[in-house]
Every structure is written in C-alpha cells, then in structure tokens.
Amino acid sequence: MKLPKVYEPGLYENDIYALWERSEAFKPSGEGDPYAIVMPPPNANANLHIGYELTAALQDIATRYHRLKGDNTLLLPGADHAGFETQSVFEKHLAKEGKSRFDFSREELYNQIWDFVALNRGNFEKQMRRMGVSCDWSRFTFTLDDRVVKRAYKTFKKMWDEDLVYRGERLVNFCTFHGTAFADIEVVHKEEPGKLWYLKYPLTDGSGELIVATTRPETMFGDTAVAVHPDDKRYAKFIGKTVKLPLSKREIPVIADDFVDPKFGTGAVKITPAHDQNDYEAGKRHDLPKITVISTDGTMNDETPEEYRGLTVDAARGKVVTELTEQGILEKTEEHHHSVGHCYKCDNVIQPLLRDQWFIDMQPLAAEAIKALQANKITFYPETKKDQLVSYLEGLHDWNISRQIAWGIPIPAFQNVDNPDDWIYDERVGEELITIGDKTYHRDPDVFDTWFSSSSWPYATLGFESDNDQDFKDFYPLGLMETGGEILYPWVSRMIMLGLYITGDIPFKEVYIHGYVMAEDGSKMSKSIGNVVDPLPVIEQYGSDALRMGIISGRSPAVNRGYDTRRVEDARNFANKLWNVARFIEDRVGDVFAGAATAEPETTADHWVLSKLQHTIRLVSDHLEEYRFSEAYEALYHFVWDDFADWYIEASKSAPNADLLGYCLEAILKLAHPFAPFVTETIWQTINDDDTSVLATATWPKAADFDNKKAAGFEEIKAIITESRFITGVLKAQGSTLYYTDVPVLTENAALISRMARLAAVTEVKDGTGLYLVDTKYKCWLDIDAATAREYQGQLAEKRTAQEALIQRLETRLSNKGYVDNAPKKVVEETRQQLVEAQDQLESIKTEYERFGSQEA
RNA sequence: GGGUGAUUAGCUCAGUUGGCUAGAGCAUCUCGUUUACACCGAGAGGGUCGGGGGUUCGAGUCCCUCAUCACCCACCA
Numbered sequence: 001m002k003l004p005k006v007y008e009p010g011l012y013e014n015d016i017y018a019l020w021e022r023s024e025a026f027k028p029s030g031e032g033d034p035y036a037i038v039m040p041p042p043n044a045n046a047n048l049h050i051g052y053e054l055t056a057a058l059q060d061i062a063t064r065y066h067r068l069k070g071d072n073t074l075l076l077p078g079a080d081h082a083g084f085e086t087q088s089v090f091e092k093h094l095a096k097e098g099k100s101r102f103d104f105s106r107e108e109l110y111n112q113i114w115d116f117v118a119l120n121r122g123n124f125e126k127q128m129r130r131m132g133v134s135c136d137w138s139r140f141t142f143t144l145d146d147r148v149v150k151r152a153y154k155t156f157k158k159m160w161d162e163d164l165v166y167r168g169e170r171l172v173n174f175c176t177f178h179g180t181a182f183a184d185i186e187v188v189h190k191e192e193p194g195k196l197w198y199l200k201y202p203l204t205d206g207s208g209e210l211i212v213a214t215t216r217p218e219t220m221f222g223d224t225a226v227a228v229h230p231d232d233k234r235y236a237k238f239i240g241k242t243v244k245l246p247l248s249k250r251e252i253p254v255i256a257d258d259f260v261d262p263k264f265g266t267g268a269v270k271i272t273p274a275h276d277q278n279d280y281e282a283g284k285r286h287d288l289p290k291i292t293v294i295s296t297d298g299t300m301n302d303e304t305p306e307e308y309r310g311l312t313v314d315a316a317r318g319k320v321v322t323e324l325t326e327q328g329i330l331e332k333t334e335e336h337h338h339s340v341g342h343c344y345k346c347d348n349v350i351q352p353l354l355r356d357q358w359f360i361d362m363q364p365l366a367a368e369a370i371k372a373l374q375a376n377k378i379t380f381y382p383e384t385k386k387d388q389l390v391s392y393l394e395g396l397h398d399w400n401i402s403r404q405i406a407w408g409i410p411i412p413a414f415q416n417v418d419n420p421d422d423w424i425y426d427e428r429v430g431e432e433l434i435t436i437g438d439k440t441y442h443r444d445p446d447v448f449d450t451w452f453s454s455s456s457w458p459y460a461t462l463g464f465e466s467d468n469d470q471d472f473k474d475f476y477p478l479g480l481m482e483t484g485g486e487i488l489y490p491w492v493s494r495m496i497m498l499g500l501y502i503t504g505d506i507p508f509k510e511v512y513i514h515g516y517v518m519a520e521d522g523s524k525m526s527k528s529i530g531n532v533v534d535p536l537p538v539i540e541q542y543g544s545d546a547l548r549m550g551i552i553s554g555r556s557p558a559v560n561r562g563y564d565t566r567r568v569e570d571a572r573n574f575a576n577k578l579w580n581v582a583r584f585i586e587d588r589v590g591d592v593f594a595g596a597a598t599a600e601p602e603t604t605a606d607h608w609v610l611s612k613l614q615h616t617i618r619l620v621s622d623h624l625e626e627y628r629f630s631e632a633y634e635a636l637y638h639f640v641w642d643d644f645a646d647w648y649i650e651a652s653k654s655a656p657n658a659d660l661l662g663y664c665l666e667a668i669l670k671l672a673h674p675f676a677p678f679v680t681e682t683i684w685q686t687i688n689d690d691d692t693s694v695l696a697t698a699t700w701p702k703a704a705d706f707d708n709k710k711a712a713g714f715e716e717i718k719a720i721i722t723e724s725r726f727i728t729g730v731l732k733a734q735g736s737t738l739y740y741t742d743v744p745v746l747t748e749n750a751a752l753i754s755r756m757a758r759l760a761a762v763t764e765v766k767d768g769t770g771l772y773l774v775d776t777k778y779k780c781w782l783d784i785d786a787a788t789a790r791e792y793q794g795q796l797a798e799k800r801t802a803q804e805a806l807i808q809r810l811e812t813r814l815s816n817k818g819y820v821d822n823a824p825k826k827v828v829e830e831t832r833q834q835l836v837e838a839q840d841q842l843e844s845i846k847t848e849y850e851r852f853g854s855q856e857a
Numbered sequence: 858g859g860g861u862g863a864u865u866a867g868c869u870c871a872g873u874u875g876g877c878u879a880g881a882g883c884a885u886c887u888c889g890u891u892u893a894c895a896c897c898g899a900g901a902g903g904g905u906c907g908g909g910g911g912u913u914c915g916a917g918u919c920c921c922u923c924a925u926c927a928c929c930c931a932c933c934a
Binding site: 259281562579586734758813821 | 860861862863868869873876877888889891892893894896898899900914915927928930931932933
C-alpha cells in the first residue's frame with residue numbers, strides 16, 4: 001500500500017473505530033489479572049467539553065496499556081441523569097416557552113425530562129468514539145437503569161433496617177429559586193461585604209436594654225431568645241430575664257450559652273433557631289421554640305407582621321432597617337465581611353430552612369472508610385489526596401439525601417396519612433397512595449440526591465447481587481478510579497464509604513486525580529466568558545491522537561494547566577512522524593510483514609537501536625504502571641523521534657536491515673498505541689493482510705537480545721558524527737575527509753559516518769593530519785587546513801576552560817575527606833572515573849589547542 | 858480562622874528516596890531542500906532553581922523563616 005506523504009487523520013479515524021467495535025476489541029478477553037475502570041459517567045444531556053478529553057485520554061491510555069499487557073481489561077462506559085443539573089437545564093428550556101415547573105405535576109415533569117434527555121442524548125457517545133475511548137459499549141449503564149435504581153433501593157433499605165437513615169426536621173440548605181434543598185458540600189461559600197446592625201432589645205421589666213449585633217435583621221421575627229456568654233460579667237444580671245422583641249409583641253428570654261463569643265459585636269446575640277445553624281443548635285440545647293419566618297419561595301411568611309408578608313428577604317431587610325431606624329432601635333451600623341452560602345447553579349443566597357428530610361448517619365460509614373484509608377488499602381495519585389480525604393471524613397456531618405425535584409430516583413418511603421410519624425419503606429413508588437391493611441400511606445414526593453445512587457456506581461454497574469453478577473466477581477474491586485479533584489469529596493469519598501458498607505470491600509485499588517484543563521491564559525474556562533475550547537473542532541483540525549497526546553503532555557496529577565494549542569500541534573507532528581517512519585519502512589520492507597519480522601541485529605546501529613528499544617519499553621511500562629502519563633509519552637516521543645528516526649533510520653540507509661526495521665516498527669506501534677490509537681492502528685492495518693489482526697488487542701512488546709558492547713560502539717560513532725558536524729558547521733568545511741587509525745568499528749561504519757556527517761570520505765590512515773577530534777576515544781582527524789582550523793581555536797579555548805572547571809570541581813570533591821568517607825562507594829567511584837575521563841579529554845584539547853598555537857607562531 | 862499545593866530558561870512545565878556539568882516542548886538565532894517526513898533535518902544561545910537562614914562531605918530536593926499566588930475546608934452572629 002502506498003501511503004500519502006502526510007497523515008490525514010480524518011480519512012481513517014471513523015473507520016478505525018468501527019473496526020474496533022466490529023472486532024469486539026474492547027470486550028474483556030485477556031487471560032491476565034483483572035483490570036477494570038468504570039468511567040465517571042458524563043451528563044447524558046450535555047456535550048463533552050475539553051476537560052472530558054483529558055479524563056477520557058488518561059483512562060483510555062491506562063486501559064489500552066493493560067489490554068496490550070494481556071490483563072483482563074474492562075473500561076465500562078455510562079451516562080449520568082445528573083438530577084438537579086438536568087432539571088435546571090430543562091427549566092431554562094421551559095422558561096423559553098413561557099412555562100415553569102409549577103405548571104406540571106411531578107410525573108409529567110419527569111416524563112418530559114425523560115423525553116428531553118432522550119432527544120439530546122447520544123451526542124456524547126459519538127464524541128467518546130471520536131476521542132477513541134476503548135470502552136465496552138455493550139456494558140453501557142445509565143444512572144436511571146433498573147439495576148442502578150434497584151441497587152439504590154437495596155442500599156436505602158439496608159440503611160433503613162440498620163437505623164443509619166433517619167427522617168428528621170433539620171435546618172437544610174435551601175435554594176428558594178430552585179425550590180430544593182442541598183447537601184452541605186453543594187453549597188458555595190463566598191466572602192462578601194455585608195453589614196452588622198446593632199439593635200436595641202429593651203428589657204421587659206424596664207431595667208435597661210440589650211444591644212445585639214446581627215447581619216440578618218429580617219430574621220428577628222423568628223427570634224426566640226437572646227444569648228450571652230455565661231462568664232460575661234456585663235450581662236450576668238440579665239440572664240433569666242426577658243426582652244421585648246421590637247416590631248413584634250413577643251417576649252423572649254435572655255439565656256446563657258458558651259458558644260457566644262463575648263468579643264464579637266456586643267457579646268449578645270439574637271437566637272433564631274429556624275434560620276441559622278448555630279442558633280438551631282443553641283435552640284436545641286435550651287429547648288427554644290423554632291419560628292419559621294421565611295417560606296420556601298424566599299418571601300416572608302405569615303409569622304411576620306402583615307406589612308412584611310410576601311416581601312422578599314432583601315426587601316424585608318430594607319424595611320426592617322428603615323423601621324428600626326425610625327423607632328430609634330438601630331444603635332449603629334458597621335461594615336462587615338462575612339461568608340455567605342450560595343446556590344452553585346443560580347448563585348442565589350442559600351436560606352437555612354427547617355425541613356423534614358431523610359438523613360444518613362455518616363459516622364459509622366466514615367469510620368470504616370478512614371480505617372481503610374489509613375491502612376493504605378487505596379493508593380492515591382497524588383498521594384496527598386489521601387490525607388485530605390481522611391480529614392474530610394473526620395469532620396463529616398450527616399448527609400441530607402432528599403431533593404425536592406422531579407428528575408431523579410423517587411425515594412421509596414411512604415407516610416401514614418393519619419400519623420405523620422409513621423413512615424414505611426415500600427418500593428411501589430409508581431403509586432401516590434398505597435393501602436396496607438386499614439392504613440393509607442402517601443408517597444414521599446422527594447427524590448434521592450444523585451450522589452446517593454451514584455455512590456454505588458462501582459458495583460451497581462458490575463451487577464452486584466443481581467441475576468448476572470459475573471462482572472462483579474471478575475472485576476471488583478476495580479483497578480482504577482480516575483476523576484477530577486472536584487468530586488473527591490462528593491463522590492469518591494461516598495463510593496468508598498458505601499462500597500465498604502455494602503460489599504465489605506473497597507470499591508477500587510487506586511485513585512488518580514487529574515487537574516483541570518484551564519483556558520489558554522490559565523484562567524478558568526467558562527461559557528459566559530466564552531473561552532471554552534470545544535474538543536471536536538480540534539479533533540477535526542489536528543486529529544484525535546494529536547488532541548489526546550497534546551492534552552496529556554506536560555501534565556501532572558491534580559495540577560491545573562492551561563490548554564495549549566502548541567502541544568497539540570507538536571503531538572500532531574509526532575503522529576505524522578510515526579506515519580512517515582512507517583512509510584519509510586514499508587518502502588524498504590514491503591507491505592505485509594507484521595509478525596514475520598524477527599530481530600537479528602547485524603550492524604553496530606542494529607545492536608544500539610535494540611538497546612534503546614529495550615530501555616524505552618521498560619521506561620514506558622514503568623511510567624504507566626505508576627500513572628506518569630506525561631513521562632511515559634515523553635519517553636516514547638524521544639525514542640521514536642530522536643533515537644529511531646534521527647539516528648537509526650538514517651544509519652539504516654547505509655546498511656538496511658529490513659527485518660529489524662519491520663520488527664522495530666511493530667514494537668513502536670505497540671508502544672505508541674495507548675497514546676496514539678488511531679494512527680498506530682491505521683498503520684497496523686497497512687502492514688497486515690489479515691484483517692482480523694487488530695493492534696488494539698495485540699501484545700505489549702518485549703525486548704530482544706543484543707550485544708551491549710556493540711551497542712556502546714554506536715555511541716562513539718554518534719560522538720564522531722556530532723563533533724564532525726559541529727566543526728564542519730562552524731568552519732563551513734562540509735565535504736572534508738575524516739581520517740582515523742586502525743579501528744574496525746569505524747571501518748565497518750565508514751559509509752554511515754560519511755553520509756551522516758556529510759563528509760567526502762572516511763579513510764583509514766597510519767597517522768592522521770589535520771584537526772584532531774576530542775570528543776571520541778578513537779583517533780580521528782578532519783582534513784582541515786591549518787589556516788581554517790585556527791578559527792576553531794576559539795571553540796577549543798572555550799572547551800578547555802569548561803573542562804578545566806569541571807576537573808577542578810571533581811578534584812575538590814575527591815580531596816574532601818568527608819565526601820570520600822561518607823558518600824556511597826559507588827558514587828565516589830563514579831566521580832574518580834569521571835575525573836580520569838575528563839583529564840584525558842583535557843589532554844586532547846590542550847594538545848590540539850597548542851598545536852594550532854605553535855603553527856600560528 | 859484552619860489546611861494543601863505552588864514559586865526552576867522568554868512561555869508552559871518535568872526533576873521519583875539529597876549524589877555526574879539542572880532537563881523537555883514551544884519560542885528565539887544560524888545553517889540546510891541529503892531519494893520517510895518542511896507537520897523536516899543539522900547546530901547554537903538562554904536558568905546565581907522566589908528572598909534569607911540552617912542541617913549535610915554534598916541541597917532545586919530536607920528543616921526554619923519571609924514574600925507572592927492558587928485551591929480546598931469552616932455554623933463567627
């Protein structure tokens with residue numbers, strides 16, 4: 001097959017992916033150890049962004065490497081219903097049509113979103129194919145698939161039976177725009193300028209007043225106490241008395257609680273148990289009533305005076321301040337920076353509101369997870385993430401899993417219509433009312449937090465406790481969980497906790513946390529700024545392999561870095577290099593040879609290239625075993641480009657070893673396949689007439705035998721060529737002749753040296769004349785006349801100075817008794833050896849320098 | 858308020874447990890169309906490793922301190 005000069009990925013990529021699917025290359029088939037990755041499922045409803053390319057690339061490189069190694073390898077794909085995310089997208093869609101979620105029942109909304117997702121779905125599957133992800137599509141799992149839902153119910157039931165899940169009225173983080181509660185971890189805290197208002201609360205008995213400081217005066221309608229520190233002498237006499245709450249007629253007690261910081265504000269704080277977490281806790285301790293004054297839509301409710309009802313929180317605040325000012329109750333106002341919780345989606349201020357919700361008692365789960373982590377049962381890349389996770393788990397609060405949205409898995413719980421405290425577990429969530437005996441129960445209208453069901457992802461996808469649990473037996477615990485740092489807490493931690501709780505084993509053995517792909521200038525990518533990079537046009541322009549290699553190159557785990565077009569270009573060039581290496585070799589060897597080529601080194605260069613290949617195989621393997629993707633890529637890149645293309649191919653033009661060229665090409669294609677799956681497979685198909693042979697399921701290369709001494713001999717030849725190139729370059733003396741004394745290896749490689757150094761001839765002599773080479777241990781001269789060579793003296797002088805400095809350093813080191821006595825013997829020996837070599841070389845340089853010096857005289 | 862990470866060439870970053878003259882890619886400069894590739898080849902220049910102190914025979918690497926930046930966590934009214 002005649003290959004075109006330039007690799008054009010667009011001509012081959014789709015066919016290659018189809019070939020892989022046709023040949024079922026991505027089904028687990030290895031006989032080695034199991035190695036499975038379950039992909040963090042992308043949102044079924046969204047297009048994949050450039051960050052997903054990084055995830056996909058890292059997982060796919062690991063997967064393809066293990067598959068080639070012969071492991072029983074599985075990359076399992078999926079998609080996320082992304083409950084709240086998707087519903088808010090759908091609500092925007094409704095808003096465009098002038099509708100809102102309130103126009104529909106929960107069932108109607110659910111069905112509409114289902115259709116909406118079905119319509120927009122499928123895009124990401126195409127995109128993942130374009131990215132070359134080698135996942136087994138037959139195992140594709142959607143987070144609303146029956147087995148996932150069933151799994152969530154089983155987990156909930158187990159927790160229900162074991163009293164890990166409870167229903168209770170708690171202060172929850174509520175978004176009044178979206179009308180749902182969130183878990184603590186979903187709230188975004190922002191440091192903001194605000195105000196601290198000082199309000200006078202008069203004592204009921206007229207004995208004076210207390211001044212309280214608050215950032216939220218509008219909640220004063222819900223105040224049920226004023227608290228001071230028990231040791232605060234200023235207020236000791238007030239404790240036990242009552243104050244009259246301004247703007248309402250209620251009297252509230254003054255209590256003592258040591259959570260109060262006497263140094264903050266006035267040291268007296270109003271207590272609003274229904275709208276502040278601290279106050280809620282204090283209220284519990286002192287058995288205070290909880291008065292809710294803000295409703296779920298974010299307006300003041302009927303507990304407030306008539307003129308406030310229906311006002312938004314902000315408006316109410318303004319009105320309260322105005323009124324208090326008029327009544328002389330506002331003592332003063334201060335600027336005050338504080339942290340305020342926001343909805344991560346709409347940025348509205350989160351209101352702490354009292355709600356009945358389902359909570360999971362996290363203590364026992366976290367304790368087990370901490371134990372497993374501290375026993376190092378899971379390896380983290382980078383390892384600092386482990387400690388971060390442990391300290392997160394140590395401070396974990398109970399988890400609110402109720403969400404007031406339609407798009408999700410309904411909670412299988414029903415409430416007795418006659419007895420609000422009577423809740424039962426039942427999976428008949430399709431029905432709103434059920435009857436058991438003479439009791440009627442009403443379904444909980446809420447759905448699970450998406451993270452609750454996806455915490456079971458590692459074993460739910462493998463069919464744990466289902467009719468077909470072979471995958472679970474084969475692949476659990478998973479090999480690797482590869483994901484971004486933003487879901488270390490909300491997802492990775494919970495998978496570990498629930499994995500241990502449900503299966504008794506860790507869900508995965510390794511966790512790799514990648515950094516984010518930032519915009520080219522290093523800032524965050526965001527749709528509103530418009531600096532988002534779409535992966536597909538990049539793939540169109542440069543090829544899928546180029547984007548893959550470009551995006552992983554130079555990246556370390558958990559380090560954010562900007563997207564860099566130059567790296568992608570460079571990777572595109574590398575793909576083209578592979579292509580042209582193949583073109584050259586196919587030209588020499590013929591089309592069909594895969595598997596037939598054997599490694600029988602003949603020339604010095606042959607031995608050398610095999611030594612380099614062996615080294616590279618080991619390097620790439622070692623790096624990939626430890627997930628050093630960028631380093632592995634770099635090792636491959638340098639071998640292919642610098643060693644193989646620039647030296648070996650050039651050398652082979654003088655003495656081609658067709659078999660060995662073919663052998664090396666095969667090895668290179670295999671080594672490069674995880675990084676550049678498309679171009680390597682495309683080439684592979686051109687060197688195989690057997691169309692059942694697929695590179696994706698080939699075997700990782702093994703090193704061939706070679707002679708170390710001969711391999712080292714080629715390093716001398718390289719040195720001679722490099723120095724000759726340098727000298728002839730500086731002196732513009734191309735076409736010189738190289739003389740050398742009796743050295744067989746130079747005789748063998750004379751043609752090669754002549755060609756690569758662009759010399760007229762390489763001739764053996766008894767005694768040479770001209771410019772003596774100093775970088776090789778062999779005796780070689782370039783036949784450059786004295787006058788021209790004198791120009792080279794400057795270069796020699798620099799070289800001599802550098803060499804003398806080096807020798808100075810080495811001698812100082814060796815004359816240091818501390819060094820010789822303390823450093824490892826091996827290191828000292830190396831230094832001695834180095835000194836000897838440096839001195840020899842200095843002698844050569846000196847002799848050469850002085851020779852031209854004397855000729856000059 | 859706590860915690861973590863970062864600071865190395867013009868740019869983006871490597872540098873594994875302290876040990877050869879600190880590396881890579883891109884960018885820059887010079888030369889070159891030699892029959893795989895100009896998405897190419899040959900060569901060159903460029904860093905007192907953020908500042909200061911310490912440990913050590915030896916520090917980019919370990920310790921202390923200062924500075925700057927980034928991120929995460931946290932219920933200061």
